[in-house]
Amino acid sequence: MADLLKWFRRAESxxxxxxxxxxxxxAVSLGDAEAWAETFQGELSAAAGETVxxxxxxxxxxxxxxxxxxxxxxASLPLHxxxxxxxxxxxxxxxxxxxMLHTNPNKRWTSYRWRKYMMLSVLLDxxxxxxxxxxxxxxxxxxxxxxxxxxxxRWNQARGEVEYRYQPDxxxxxxxxxxxxxxxxxxxxxxxxxxxxPLSKLKRAIGLSIALERYATTFFESGGVPPLALEGxxxxxxxxxxxxxxxxxxxxxxxxxxxxxxxxxHTLKQVGFNPEQAQSNEARRFQIEEVARVYDIPPVFLxxxxxxxxxxxxxxxxxxxxHSLTQWITTIEQExxxxxxxxxxxxxxxxxxEGLLRGDFQTRMSGYATAIQNAINTPNEVRRRENMPPKxxxxxxxxxxxxxxxxxxxxxxxxxxx
Numbered sequence: 001m002a003d004l005l006k007w008f009r010r011a012e013s014x015x016x017x018x019x020x021x022x023x024x025x026x027a028v029s030l031g032d033a034e035a036w037a038e039t040f041q042g043e044l045s046a047a048a049g050e051t052v053x054x055x056x057x058x059x060x061x062x063x064x065x066x067x068x069x070x071x072x073x074x075a076s077l078p079l080h081x082x083x084x085x086x087x088x089x090x091x092x093x094x095x096x097x098x099x100m101l102h103t104n105p106n107k108r109w110t111s112y113r114w115r116k117y118m119m120l121s122v123l124l125d126x127x128x129x130x131x132x133x134x135x136x137x138x139x140x141x142x143x144x145x146x147x148x149x150x151x152x153x154r155w156n157q158a159r160g161e162v163e164y165r166y167q168p169d170x171x172x173x174x175x176x177x178x179x180x181x182x183x184x185x186x187x188x189x190x191x192x193x194x195x196x197x198p199l200s201k202l203k204r205a206i207g208l209s210i211a212l213e214r215y216a217t218t219f220f221e222s223g224g225v226p227p228l229a230l231e232g233x234x235x236x237x238x239x240x241x242x243x244x245x246x247x248x249x250x251x252x253x254x255x256x257x258x259x260x261x262x263x264x265x266h267t268l269k270q271v272g273f274n275p276e277q278a279q280s281n282e283a284r285r286f287q288i289e290e291v292a293r294v295y296d297i298p299p300v301f302l303x304x305x306x307x308x309x310x311x312x313x314x315x316x317x318x319x320x321x322x323h324s325l326t327q328w329i330t331t332i333e334q335e336x337x338x339x340x341x342x343x344x345x346x347x348x349x350x351x352x353x354e355g356l357l358r359g360d361f362q363t364r365m366s367g368y369a370t371a372i373q374n375a376i377n378t379p380n381e382v383r384r385r386e387n388m389p390p391k392x393x394x395x396x397x398x399x400x401x402x403x404x405x406x407x408x409x410x411x412x413x414x415x416x417x418x
């Protein structure tokens with residue numbers, strides 16, 4: 001296997017050779033060493049006896065909640081484009097790039113839908129690719145998301161950059177250069193080209209979650225009865241089969257009847273564990289915490305309030321913004337700025353996270369009062385944050401003493417010498 005993987009890596013580096021596609025999935029390159037390892041070693045199928053892929057992973061409620069809260073939050077954040085003017089910055093609402101990032105990146109996708117698809121691709125497939133439709137330098141016509149399972153990144157030695165080969169479901173393959181692809185990986189391999197597939201690396205934890213869900217389903221499908229052993233005068237295999245089916249039918253039909261009548265001379269003995277004895281509830285709760293670790297998200301966002309209290313829930317909310325979202329926000333901002341504004345000009349894109357950091361009403365009002373009384377913010381700046389119209393005279397800074405305007409403070413005190 002090691003020699004086979006080395007051979008495929010050497011084949012991948014030969015850029016002039018035509019690239020073959022996988023037999024099972026035409027979008028998977030034959031030079032994808034990790035995909036071959038999964039095929040021959042059965043990595044995705046060796047997780048607690050369960051197949052782990054994008055579809056089965058989403059059947060786990062904790063993973064569904066984790067990827068949904070991450071992707072939906074990133075998608076709902078305002079994404080603006082600014083121009084630097086010295087120490088200040090100007091919001092470019094009339095810029096075509098602003099409309100693409102904030103409203104619709106192309107004629108078919110809304111910005112919310114595009115960014116949610118981007119994050120789902122990263123969190124499930126490990127990488128997101130978006131093609132910049134740039135008919136000529138400096139002119140961006142649209143941004144189009146690509147199916148991450150149909151893209152193969154590879155190093156072009158002659159050009160000294162990564163190129164992306166895209167094989168759509170219909171039509172010929174297309175190769176894009178690095179400058180026209182917005183590339184958001186979860187984690188890159190040491191070569192800086194390939195990426196880590198989270199569902200592959202975390203297959204055991206995800207497979208255990210799937211197995212626990214399946215066990216609970218099977219238990220209740222059997223009427224909530226643990227495995228039993230029937231003892232009695234059974235003289236043949238056929239008789240044992242009939243007795244087993246008869247007992248099972250009686251168990252499933254008993255409903256509210258708590259008395260089960262057995263044939264004379266037969267007894268039932270429990271040979272398995274019920275969910276409480278097997279600690280399946282505790283195991284399933286622990287798997288929620290495992291998923292929270294995988295996606296770096298507080299368990300309260302997975303609707304697990306076991307350790308959530310009135311006092312720490314808001315702190316977990318701030319933790320989610322500061323430590324979970326910030327890494328993705330920074331990654332997206334830097335990649336978008338690098339590819340859309342490649343010349344390092346004075347334009348840049350930036351997310352607005354103020355809404356997520358607002359806190360409860362009392363905390364916000366207390367913070368606003370402190371900011372206004374100490375000449376940090378003007379009243380109108382605070383009103384804009386609360387989506388309220390400005391007031392006349394609200395653009396001046398104030399100090400706490402008599403709430404006087406800062407530039408009139410000396411006159412109110414009588415001026416020098418008075």
